[in-house]
Amino acid sequence: MTVAWRKILNVLRISYTLPFVMASVTGAVFALTLCDELTMAVLIPLDIFFLAMFVNITNDYFDHKSGTDSTRFDFMTPETKAAIAEVYDERIYWDGNAFDKGEVSERQGLIIISMIAIGALLVSIPIILYGGWLVILMGAIGFFLAFFYTAPPLNLGARGLGELDVGASFFMMSFFTYYVIVGEWSWEMFLIALTVGLTVMLMRFVDQMSGYEAHVKGGEKDWCVRLGLEDAVRAEGAFLVVLYVLCAVLVCFDPLYALMFLTLPLSMKLMKSLRNKDDKLRFIRPAPIAFLLALSNQVLIVISLTVQSVLPWTIW
Numbered sequence: 449m450t451v452a453w454r455k456i457l458n459v460l461r462i463s464y465t466l467p468f469v470m471a472s473v474t475g476a477v478f479a480l481t482l483c484d485e486l487t488m489a490v491l492i493p494l495d496i497f498f499l500a501m502f503v504n505i506t507n508d509y510f511d512h513k514s515g516t517d518s519t520r521f522d523f524m525t526p527e528t529k530a531a532i533a534e535v536y537d538e539r540i541y542w543d544g545n546a547f548d549k550g551e552v553s554e555r556q557g558l559i560i561i562s563m564i565a566i567g568a569l570l571v572s573i574p575i576i577l578y579g580g581w582l583v584i585l586m587g588a589i590g591f592f593l594a595f596f597y598t599a600p601p602l603n604l605g606a607r608g609l610g611e612l613d614v615g616a617s618f619f620m621m622s623f624f625t626y627y628v629i630v631g632e633w634s635w636e637m638f639l640i641a642l643t644v645g646l647t648v649m650l651m652r653f654v655d656q657m658s659g660y661e662a663h664v665k666g667g668e669k670d671w672c673v674r675l676g677l678e679d680a681v682r683a684e685g686a687f688l689v690v691l692y693v694l695c696a697v698l699v700c701f702d703p704l705y706a707l708m709f710l711t712l713p714l715s716m717k718l719m720k721s722l723r724n725k726d727d728k729l730r731f732i733r734p735a736p737i738a739f740l741l742a743l744s745n746q747v748l749i750v751i752s753l754t755v756q757s758v759l760p761w762t763i764w
Contacts, residue, residue: 705752
């Protein structure tokens with residue numbers, strides 16, 4: 449892979465767009481079990497892809513402007529940095545803000561942000577024509593949550609609302625993809641979207657733990673800062689219990705949702721790592737595990753829905 453292409457991937461954080469796109473895909477696949485609107489089922493996740501890139505680069509831009517990310521690695525020893533390099537590469541472990549590292553200038557960043565916004569707008573036109581004012585309303589809410597996650601004057605992430613922002617955003621990506629296509633309420637889809645939002649919220653919660661010292665120094669009030677790291681670990685475990693309670697409720701709709709329990713080993717590995725006080729990468733090692741947990745949950749939902757549509761229980 450060329451250096452230029454690697455820099456583009458780092459700036460846009462393409463791998464981190466996967467949970468965004470897959471969240472939308474869960475809603476699209478559920479919708480396709482009820483109707484055959486394939487065009488919207490493709491266009492909405494594509495628009496979400498543009499939104500994901502927009503979120504990633506604007507978050508980095510405003511964290512660069514505020515100086516939050518520039519201090520995140522100041523608290524790591526050379527030994528810790530070397531250990532991270534041995535365990536992960538930059539595709540799965542974020543090793544610094546692209547603006548802080550000089551991989552992209554502020555001017556270049558604003559140009560990229562504008563291009564992504566234009567791409568999202570163009571893709572959204574047929575979606576708006578299909579869904580009308582609902583799409584515009586949901587798009588406005590989604591843009592608000594994405595942009596003001598780090599953007600002043602709200603900077604929701606620094607005010608203790610970032611985790612809720614993330615959870616609500618991913619719930620919306622999943623549920624409203626379905627709702628725009630079908631236009632009918634579904635408790636089943638509502639619960640699916642809750643698991644999607646919850647797992648990605650927990651991924652963000654874990655990611656905040658590795659930047660705890662920088663957030664404290666910067667005066668941010670995310671959940672980890674408010675709770676303290678030890679209580680944050682306990683809260684992560686409690687939220688995981690809630691996740692599997694939701695999965696159990698979904699099994700009441702269809703036994704194939706039991707596939708979602710295949711993520712249990714990942715959750716156990718995540719908590720074991722967070723509780724290992726002897727590990728110098730205690731709050732760094734779990735980040736990719738949490739990412740895989742969120743993505744696996746989404747993939748298993750899609751597999752379950754696909755199998756349900758191909759092999760309905762009525763013919764078993």
